[in-house]
Amino acid sequence: MEAFISRKRRRLSSEAAPSSRTTTEDDEAESTDYKLAVLASLCPDWPQDVLLETLLACDGSVEQAANALLVSASAGPPKKRSAISGHQSSLVSFARPTRNDDSRASPKKALTQKGKTLHVYAPEDVEAHTPCSIIHSFLPQDVADALLRELLEEAPSFSKETFSLFDRTVTSPHSMRFYVDSLAEAQEQKTRYVYNGSSIADIAQTTPEMLKVSALVREAVNEEIERRQQCCNPEGKKLKFQSAEQWQPNASFVNCYDGGKQSVGYHSDQLTYLGPRAVIGSLSLGVAREFRVRRIVPSGDTFTADAQGQIAIHLPHNSLLVMHAEMQEEWKHAVAPAQTIEPHPLAGNKRLNVTYRCYKDYLHPKYTPRSFDIDGRPPWAEGYKGNANVPAAVTNAEP
């Protein structure tokens, strides 16, 4: 979730590291997602596709889009849409490739259209049309329940993010906390874990049930990586820059969505620590919600978001979604607000989500090479004279 909201996070210090985002194209694409996230927080009752359409109709003005939606809402409630839709029949008729089918690697006819949402539920459809795979009923029920109980106890310690809009502070529509497996590391790393250019001040130790489940997630994700590689990747090979090592989770973001209005806007996970072509194992517990993905399509010199519309993956209780190697660089994802939700016997209106991640300390921004000019000024200092060895993105970075 790192990239979706601006630089202000309640529990983040303002210490900085160079941002991992380096291009103007990225900034442009990001700003649409940023605006969408802001609009979602102002108008939580509206489905994301309506928000996106309204934003586009208002030429990207969040203020105008918010006003248009408020006027429209005063004339009657938002048009009801299924909140946990996705119970469609399988899409196998759309020529789903099979294992070892070479057509997998060739471009497929797009199933989605700009501004439209395709709902997928069946694992084979998720796999065929998104860079994800899903395992339903992943954990034995008692293990899933034990983890859910533990996370429900943890949830009050989670924090929300804040950002500024039209001279007021808006809270991001869900809460979260960052966990690492080793307490010693957590203590040592406090203020050293960085994302979005800020340090994460609140780091917790992975809880016993999370750790137990981590071993099961590790095994399943490694199998999925291998299977996906064989069945879907060109020549059955890993992607360029994808890690050749076993996937070994050692950290996680845990997200809590309390009620259908809580959501997370479109974003890609920041790859600081994860490295390129990162794989993430995302376990859902409690209320079923909709996970949306859309491809970021290169078009000419800029990146155009939503060229093909979006795909909504239904995430029921106890499902493991594997975001594969192409996901973070080529797609964006979001958890859409829901008009209605089906309460869960243990979690009530809450959805808990653990995104298991493989953090690599050697990718810490502290190792990012920086250089100082001949007067000893760092690249961000006033009067910095520049240095041919420092890329512009680093030169422009805030401290």
Ligand SMILES: O=C(O)CCC(=O)C(=O)O
């Ligand atoms: O809640 C989810 O399923 C997704 C959370 C997410 O995108 C993240 O933690 O980065």
Ligand SMILES: [Fe+2]
């Ligand atoms: Fe994410």
